[in-house]
Amino acid sequence: MAVNGAGLRTVSHSEQIYIDLTPPEFEYVYDGDSSDFDIQFQTSLNISMAWSVKDPESGIQECSWAIGLSPMDTSLQDYTQIAITENVASTVISSTPYDRIFSTMRCTNAAGRTASISTDGLKVLNMSLATNDVYISLMAISETQYPAIGKYHGNRTRIKFQWAGFRQDEGINNYLISLVGVDTSFSETVVGSTSDVNFASFTGLNLEDGQYKVTSPVQLGSQMSLQGPPNPGNPHQISILADHDIQRIVDSLKISLKDEINVIVNVVIQAQVQPLKDELTHLRAKVSHLEGEMDAANQYSRRNCILISNMKELPDENTNDIAIQVAKEGGLDITPSVIDRGELAFQCRHLKKNPKSPVLDTWTYDGNIYIKTEVKGHMIRVNTHNDLVQFGYNPNQSMN
Structure with missing residues (x-):
């Protein structure tokens, strides 16, 4: 507003200012090009990312994405700007990394506030499973109280086995377990597990004498021998100890x-x-x-906390006697021995503090007051104020 000398005023308004103190908000970020689910494994080298971001206050101004081997890492692709209207980005990498791949999205609103978020990563699997450390072994069982020895199996209706060595980060969905032997050849699919060691068993079998082989999905096998008369049984079944079973x-x-x-x-x-x-x-x-x-x-x-004050003591009076009389009038029968301090004792202490007085010390004992003078061994019992005159006491300055 401006006012001139004549009092005329002019008002001018600026454009509205919007305040935005919060960064953009991501609703989701997924590995892959779907807005419905996140993927963990793929065979293609085409790396995709899907996201949804909003900023209701000032709006999205700019977005860019990067690829790396850890959250917020840009070692595979530096931040590359994309249109703010897009919600999927993709690129093709030149080689298959051993580690997981993480995509990161960074968006900035009109107020200059930035938010970044990474996916949980995916792994590219375009080669067969590594089997260098994989093994499968039978758990020999017997129908009697005597245990089976070595690779010999003593039960015709049930076979237990275990396997391990597959890498859990290779995304195994299921295993194909096969049993091959005398007049026997069948396979069963076992759901993948996150356990290091997996267990399963075939039940309801009717095995003949001979050699049998249980194989894993990559045809690694474990052989066994079965001896004894045949035993009728039901059609074979497979029992699996999955994660939820173990739990x-x-x-x-x-x-x-x-x-x-x-x-x-x-x-x-x-x-x-x-x-x-x-x-x-x-x-x-x-x-x-x-x-x-x-x-x-x-x-x-x-016990000595009762103080009687404002009593005047005349030359022929004794404050101890007055205190005893006051106590009797109050219904208490006391003797001079219970009176610890009186006006006479106060005057003795006063003389002790006077440098001109020969009194060196004073004390009370059993209701009596004593003073010690400069004369060696001279101790005097004080009965009245007149006994203190010779040591410098002035009756006209007695305590009231």
């Missing part, structure tokens, strides 16, 4: 062992805590005893 076993063990574990824990705690409880009880009793002693000490330390 159910663990949960069942937790429930069955809960009470026993609680008993053991309570016994251990009781053994450790009971001595502490006993010590605490002892300390509480000791504290209570000390508090009682403190109360008694405070009570008896206040």
